[in-house]
Amino acid sequence: MGTISTRSRLHSSLRHALRKICTQYGSLPDSLFLESQTVTIVGTNAQATGGYADIYKANHSVTRIPLCVKAVRISEQDVASNVRMKSIYKEALLWKHLSHSNITPFYGVVPVINGRSGLGMVCKWMPNGHIMEFLQHYRNEDRPSLLLDAACGLRYLHSEDVSIVHGDIKGTNILIDERGSACLSDFGLSTVLYGIDTLNTATCITGFRSTLRWMAPELHDPEEFGLDSSAPTRESDIWAFSVTMWEVFAGEVPYPDARNDSQVIRKITNGQRPQRPSGEVTLFGLSDDVWSTMVECWSQDRLKRPRIEHVV
Numbered sequence: 001m002g003t004i005s006t007r008s009r010l011h012s013s014l015r016h017a018l019r020k021i022c023t024q025y026g027s028l029p030d031s032l033f034l035e036s037q038t039v040t041i042v043g044t045n046a047q048a049t050g051g052y053a054d055i056y057k058a059n060h061s062v063t064r065i066p067l068c069v070k071a072v073r074i075s076e077q078d079v080a081s082n083v084r085m086k087s088i089y090k091e092a093l094l095w096k097h098l099s100h101s102n103i104t105p106f107y108g109v110v111p112v113i114n115g116r117s118g119l120g121m122v123c124k125w126m127p128n129g130h131i132m133e134f135l136q137h138y139r140n141e142d143r144p145s146l147l148l149d150a151a152c153g154l155r156y157l158h159s160e161d162v163s164i165v166h167g168d169i170k171g172t173n174i175l176i177d178e179r180g181s182a183c184l185s186d187f188g189l190s191t192v193l194y195g196i197d198t199l200n201t202a203t204c205i206t207g208f209r210s211t212l213r214w215m216a217p218e219l220h221d222p223e224e225f226g227l228d229s230s231a232p233t234r235e236s237d238i239w240a241f242s243v244t245m246w247e248v249f250a251g252e253v254p255y256p257d258a259r260n261d262s263q264v265i266r267k268i269t270n271g272q273r274p275q276r277p278s279g280e281v282t283l284f285g286l287s288d289d290v291w292s293t294m295v296e297c298w299s300q301d302r303l304k305r306p307r308i309e310h311v312v
Helices: 002-026 078-097 131-137 143-158 208-214 236-251 261-269 277-282 286-299
Strands: 039-041 054-058 066-072 106-113 116-124 175-176 180-185
Touching: 039 066, 066 078, 078 106, 078 116, 116 175, 131 143, 131 175, 131 236, 143 175, 143 180, 143 236, 208 236, 208 261, 236 277
Parallel strands: none
Antiparallel strands: 039 054, 054 066, 066 116, 106 116, 175 180
């Protein structure tokens, strides 16, 4: 057991060292790069567009496997672009080492997309979109089964051999594959743990704004809860997972009545929780046992939240 623990800490330390080297020198290992000619973009328009990236559907030119390419827009003169690229390097290096049936497969990166400079992160194309989109089309789908899939993915991340905190669990980051199975995705806020309970708090955490409603109270106000930083932990992942469970059953974002960020933060830090959904959601699998699990997982005291293996 000690040998396994030592090996896990060593792997985590090596992964962290590799990420630091790559971000410091602005480069990635050659093994992460796919040949540009093997990734063929389908059509000319992006499937979706965000603040700093465009999502394209693509095919592998040899295997014809459907691919998803997140093309990051960068500018050499833009300071924000440099910070963004460092974040992408970290995400690519971390994601490449993950392998589990409930983790979205990541294949590598391509340097140029549609003739434009930048960097494209290539993963498996998920035809059913994220879990909230999927449930809009298939309202009677087995929600507990989908959440169990996601929990299994999280258990893998939290396991001693992997030791990773996801940091951004929410409905839009749970994708549904062609078999109808749920897979965790988007590891831009993930951090590597050196051991069972030791977090690398030096890791830069950005992009919290779009994740506020799923963030544990101690991340909103670390000092109030006896912490030195707002870096995510296994316990905050459990919180986010419980709120995501509520989101899946309720069909809307947490704290839907909160009109701005400050109201959301105040509700969470004051101990207010989403109300139990009623009506037809009971037909979707929201039993008393499931509700009790959610309540336990969003305990205000992070030390009272169960570990993910107990949730599964």
